[in-house]
Amino acid sequence: MISRLSDLIWPPRSLLSDAIVDRPGVIEAELWGELKFLADPLCQCCGFPLPDGASPGDICGACAGRKPAYDTARAPLAYDDHARRLILDLKRGGRRDGLPVFAKWMSAAAAEQLAKADFLAPAPMHWTRLAARSFNQAAWLTHALARASGKPWKPGALTRVKRRRSQAGLSASERRRNVGGAIKAFGSYTGKTVLVVDDVFTTGATLEACARALRKAGAAEVHAVTLARVVRPADISI
């Protein structure tokens, strides 16, 4: 009753436009077709899209040149204007009605990783940033994915011990230096398989710092899933 009443006053809006939709957390058909879902063939390691004709198990040039600290990373969406809107609404606007559908997409993109994960852990945010914003969007995504999959999640497994400058505008190696040592794992995770959750994979530097911290705490495997992944070099400036 309350929900029906609030729908009359604040009707649900599409996640991608101001269009009124029949229920929260949906996207109208015209824009749905424009979302860029990542599909095989993908780099077995980092999930970067490979050219057609690549075989399962192939890896991209970047991973062949330098093996990332995480075992695998996956994302359902390519980072573009639509993905940017979904993430900014979540991150800056605190909009939560898309979380169940994001969890569904992430479950599909990281089905294998999710199946073997002992628990999920959100990529951490420094407490000063957390205090300014009052929520960590990675924790929301992790919670939604935990609910959808039935896997446990540990919100405090990873912590940012140092506040570093924003990653925006930094190159891949600058980002690795910027977050290196800034993330610590709390607890002992000997032999565990962990799935780290974040909103966007830009260069993977944050996820690598999470993976290194978890390995130091004993984790046997560290995988990552994000809602979106940068696939065009021009988007690395985010």
Ligand SMILES: [Zn+2]
């Ligand atoms: Zn790769």
